[in-house]
Amino acid sequence: MRGEYHSSDHYVAPPEPPTSRRPPVATVGPLGWVRANLFSSPINSIATIVMAIILGGLLWLALDWSIRSAQWGVVFNNLRLITSGLYTRSEIWRVELIGALLVMLTGLSLGIWGYVSRGVFLTVAVSLAVILGVLLIGARIGEPTLYMLAEPERTPASLVFLGTQGDEVSFEIEPLTDLEAINARPLGYIENQSRTDWSTRAREARDGTLDLGAYNLHLTAALFRPDGSPVTRDGAPVRIAATPDDAGSTQTVELPRTGWYKLEVVRDDEANDENAGYAWVKVRGVELLPSQSELLAAREVEYGPRPTAARALLAEEAAYRYEGTRTFAEFISLQVAPFLSTIALEAVVGTALFLNGWVIGILGRRERRVRRTTLAAWVLSVPVILLLLGGIEGSRALPAVPSIQWGGLLLTMLLTVVGIAASFPLGVALALGRRSDLPVIKLVCTLFIETIRGVPLITILFMAKLIVPFFWVGLSDLDMTVRMMIGVTLFSAAYLAENVRGGLQIIPHGQIEAARALGMNPLLMTTLIVLPQALRAVIPAIVGQFISLFKDTSLVAVVGLFELVGIVDIIVSGQPIYRPYQREAYIFIALIYFVISYAMSDVSRRLEASGAGSVHARR
Amino acid sequence: MAQSNSNEPIIVCRDVNKWFGNFHVLKDINVEIYPQEVVVIIGPSGSGKSTFIRCINRLEEHQEGQIIVDGIELSHDVRNIAAIRSEIGMVFQQFNLFPHLTVLHNISLAPRYVRRQPRRDAEQYALQLLDRVGIPEQARKYPGQLSGGQQQRVAIARALAMQPKIMLFDEPTSALDPEMIKEVLDVMKELAQSGMTMLVVTHEMGFAREVADRIVFFDEGRIVEVGTPEHFFTAPQHDRTKLFLSQIL
Numbered sequence: 001m002r003g004e005y006h007s008s009d010h011y012v013a014p015p016e017p018p019t020s021r022r023p024p025v026a027t028v029g030p031l032g033w034v035r036a037n038l039f040s041s042p043i044n045s046i047a048t049i050v051m052a053i054i055l056g057g058l059l060w061l062a063l064d065w066s067i068r069s070a071q072w073g074v075v076f077n078n079l080r081l082i083t084s085g086l087y088t089r090s091e092i093w094r095v096e097l098i099g100a101l102l103v104m105l106t107g108l109s110l111g112i113w114g115y116v117s118r119g120v121f122l123t124v125a126v127s128l129a130v131i132l133g134v135l136l137i138g139a140r141i142g143e144p145t146l147y148m149l150a151e152p153e154r155t156p157a158s159l160v161f162l163g164t165q166g167d168e169v170s171f172e173i174e175p176l177t178d179l180e181a182i183n184a185r186p187l188g189y190i191e192n193q194s195r196t197d198w199s200t201r202a203r204e205a206r207d208g209t210l211d212l213g214a215y216n217l218h219l220t221a222a223l224f225r226p227d228g229s230p231v232t233r234d235g236a237p238v239r240i241a242a243t244p245d246d247a248g249s250t251q252t253v254e255l256p257r258t259g260w261y262k263l264e265v266v267r268d269d270e271a272n273d274e275n276a277g278y279a280w281v282k283v284r285g286v287e288l289l290p291s292q293s294e295l296l297a298a299r300e301v302e303y304g305p306r307p308t309a310a311r312a313l314l315a316e317e318a319a320y321r322y323e324g325t326r327t328f329a330e331f332i333s334l335q336v337a338p339f340l341s342t343i344a345l346e347a348v349v350g351t352a353l354f355l356n357g358w359v360i361g362i363l364g365r366r367e368r369r370v371r372r373t374t375l376a377a378w379v380l381s382v383p384v385i386l387l388l389l390g391g392i393e394g395s396r397a398l399p400a401v402p403s404i405q406w407g408g409l410l411l412t413m414l415l416t417v418v419g420i421a422a423s424f425p426l427g428v429a430l431a432l433g434r435r436s437d438l439p440v441i442k443l444v445c446t447l448f449i450e451t452i453r454g455v456p457l458i459t460i461l462f463m464a465k466l467i468v469p470f471f472w473v474g475l476s477d478l479d480m481t482v483r484m485m486i487g488v489t490l491f492s493a494a495y496l497a498e499n500v501r502g503g504l505q506i507i508p509h510g511q512i513e514a515a516r517a518l519g520m521n522p523l524l525m526t527t528l529i530v531l532p533q534a535l536r537a538v539i540p541a542i543v544g545q546f547i548s549l550f551k552d553t554s555l556v557a558v559v560g561l562f563e564l565v566g567i568v569d570i571i572v573s574g575q576p577i578y579r580p581y582q583r584e585a586y587i588f589i590a591l592i593y594f595v596i597s598y599a600m601s602d603v604s605r606r607l608e609a610s611g612a613g614s615v616h617a618r619r
Numbered sequence: 620m621a622q623s624n625s626n627e628p629i630i631v632c633r634d635v636n637k638w639f640g641n642f643h644v645l646k647d648i649n650v651e652i653y654p655q656e657v658v659v660i661i662g663p664s665g666s667g668k669s670t671f672i673r674c675i676n677r678l679e680e681h682q683e684g685q686i687i688v689d690g691i692e693l694s695h696d697v698r699n700i701a702a703i704r705s706e707i708g709m710v711f712q713q714f715n716l717f718p719h720l721t722v723l724h725n726i727s728l729a730p731r732y733v734r735r736q737p738r739r740d741a742e743q744y745a746l747q748l749l750d751r752v753g754i755p756e757q758a759r760k761y762p763g764q765l766s767g768g769q770q771q772r773v774a775i776a777r778a779l780a781m782q783p784k785i786m787l788f789d790e791p792t793s794a795l796d797p798e799m800i801k802e803v804l805d806v807m808k809e810l811a812q813s814g815m816t817m818l819v820v821t822h823e824m825g826f827a828r829e830v831a832d833r834i835v836f837f838d839e840g841r842i843v844e845v846g847t848p849e850h851f852f853t854a855p856q857h858d859r860t861k862l863f864l865s866q867i868l
């Protein structure tokens with residue numbers, strides 16, 4: 001073939017193998033990863049850079065909008081609606097109790113069976129620190145200026161507000177005597193009517209139909225307590241008396257006590273019977289109150305009735321609109337801090353309960369009794385939760401709350417959890433039935449699965465609403481929420497059955513033979529050998545199904561139930577001031593959906609990775 | 620391992636016939652196997668060896684003839700099948716361990732759920748068996764983490780955990796790398812010496828010669844020749860047997 005062999009064809013390795021060396025630096029670590037994955041080729045580098053620019057730009061736009069101009073009040077002033085819908089106000093403690101129960105049980109179970117990574121603890125600690133920190137910082141950042149227009153027709157007017165002792169409140173009068181002054185856009189909260197007037201006048205001034213130079217306003221602005229006595233500083237009443245020539249200086253006062261105050265702006269008709277012209281009345285240091293009537297009522301109970309006056313205007317959110325772009329500090333104090341202050345108590349209590357349960361779980365994980373009790377508590381929690389939610393007809397301690405009032409996140413989670421808990425066994429049973437040797441069972445299961453899969457969910461929900469009672473009168477009394485649960489469950493079970501069937505198909509026949517050879521009956525074989533392997537193999541598909549079930553619950557809005565998405569309609573129809581801010585509400589709700597879905601798929605990934613006994617680990 | 624005390628056969632096959640569709644896979648099988656006997660079945664691929672031993676624990680159904688195991692005739696009666704399966708252990712070519720369970724659970728599962736033994740007893744016995752097959756340290760591992768030879772030894776332990784009277788082996792070493800075959804055969808030898816009744820399908824002629832009491836030669840669905848190893852390897856009678864031996868030896 002190749003002729004003669006020489007001694008150079010003979011090779012013997014040296015007796016000692018070479019020592020192992022570390023790989024070159026540029027191929028390992030973060031730098032190596034970036035090189036290998038983001039800049040491995042010119043095309044990849046270009047793609048990386050382009051995508052970074054696009055993503056960065058989008059992120060910038062989103063942040064810019066949400067910090068500088070979005071109005072998140074629609075979210076944080078309606079958290080109760082968002083979380084529990086129209087659940088009876090005085091009974092809301094029941095929902096909170098359920099939340100507390102579940103948080104504690106979760107902590108306990110994680111302590112016993114789970115493993116909470118340090119990262120999770122760090123995240124929770126940091127979040128709590130941020131919540132409390134922002135609250136502290138937010139309280140220190142001053143409130144933006146309130147603008148009201150003083151003008152011949154609507155003055156005198158009074159601003160009624162709630163002040164805290166030690167707050168520094170200041171006010172000033174800024175005459176609008178030339179075009180430049182009236183064209184300057186105010187920055188802060190502008191009273192709604194003033195805003196309309198101002199923009200009309202500014203247009204007229206530009207057109208030349210209004211002569212700003214004919215400014216001739218005598219105004220007095222003074223601060224009063226609810227009983228009508230003036231607020232004084234160094235013994236003198238705090239007031240500005242502005243003449244056409246001298247607008248007076250800014251008045252600043254530290255409020256003597258907590259309670260209602262009234263800033264009265266009066267036109268001095270005696271000094272001047274030809275008052276004309278326009279001026280801004282600017283007030284700093286006053287916090288706008290949430291406009292919900294029940295909150296306002298609560299404040300009157302706490303601080304007494306608010307002062308009345310001619311043309312009194314309450315410093316409430318509904319009467320003002322933020323104008324201009326916010327600074328980051330204002331974003332923190334106006335948007336983030338109020339939001340966090342509404343959830344701070346719940347966050348702290350929730351964390352405490354969770355830690356409590358977790359510590360008990362850690363300590364008791366070796367005790368059979370603790371484990372048994374925890375399992376029993378989960379099982380027991382189902383009827384307890386339903387009883388707490390629904391209440392008892394005619395009971396005084398636990399009056400019934402009709403399920404039609406359950407809404408928001410509460411309803412979404414309820415539909416999801418019930419849907420998952422009920423559709424899982426049903427789906428598994430259908431999958432097994434479809435593979436059954438008995439033709440009748442097989443036919444029924446196949447028919448059910450294919451029928452449900454051939455119909456959109458919304459149709460099934462409508463059927464649950466309309467057609468079912470038509471077929472069987474006994475069902476017409478059935479609660480709408482329960483009907484929706486059934487609809488969602490049946491739908492999810494059909495898809496789940498197909499996923500599980502996929503898992504059953506990949507179980508090698510040898511597994512079944514081995515089980516039979518060991519004398520197992522079909523029931524043992526299914527529960528001990530087939531299902532554990534089949535289900536584990538299709539965890540991603542099953543969790544995917546559960547995630548879509550979670551999102552699909554939003555369709556129950558079509559039958560008049562208001563879950564997380566539908567609740568936005570309730571918010572804006574009840575409170576028209578929030579109509580312009582539906583965008584913010586939907587974004588927040590999208591965030592909730594995302595966080596929960598992400599958590600679910602994360603759990604699925606962990607489940608998949610845990611244990612070496614997956615089918616894929618077979619050699 | 621001589622044919623001992625009892626003269627009553629533990630397995631009796633009378634005129635067993637089986638078809639897969641129209642394909643006549645077992646033809647008039649007649650054989651009797653005595654307690655503590657080791658019978659090795661050899662024969663070319665596709666001759667029906669696996670089908671035959673699978674009929675004995677009813678993984679396959681025969682259509683004609685009788686199979687009587689330990690006095691119980693195999694029929695459609697579910698109780699009979701359950702009773703017989705719990706007396707017969709089986710070891711497969713592909714191990715068929717349960718991949719989602721640890722070695723310990725693989726072995727103790729059937730005793731716990733089929734025999735309803737307390738968990739602690741079942742696991743203790745499982746550990747003894749692991750010791751017996753030479754891998755006591757692997758109890759907490761999953762099958763996927765073991766070598767082929769170790770997996771097959773676990774499979775043997777799993778079958779023994781039900782304390783069977785008879786063990787069936789269907790080519791237990793055919794899926795193994797050469798260096799692992801011996802460890803499995805050693806376990807089987809030890810088992811044979813302990814007096815277990817064994818029915819072994821194998822191509823390991825060394826094992827057959829050394830351990831078997833009798834050798835059964837299968838071809839095209841029938842038994843062609845039965846004899847002791849000396850007779851079988853030194854003086855085969857049938858032409859088909861001679862041809863087969865000349866091909867493999």
Ligand SMILES: Nc1ncnc2c1ncn2[C@@H]1O[C@H](COP(=O)(O)OP(=O)(O)O)[C@@H](O)[C@H]1O
Pocket residue numbers: 639642644662663664665666667668669670671
């Ligand atoms: N489930 C089955 N269906 C149809 N034919 C089968 C089946 N199992 C085995 N056979 C056929 O029966 C014959 C005997 O198979 P088998 O008993 O596995 O042979 P061996 O184990 O001796 O190699 C082969 O021809 C095989 O193709």
Ligand SMILES: [Mg+2]
Pocket residue numbers: 668669670789790
């Ligand atoms: Mg075979």
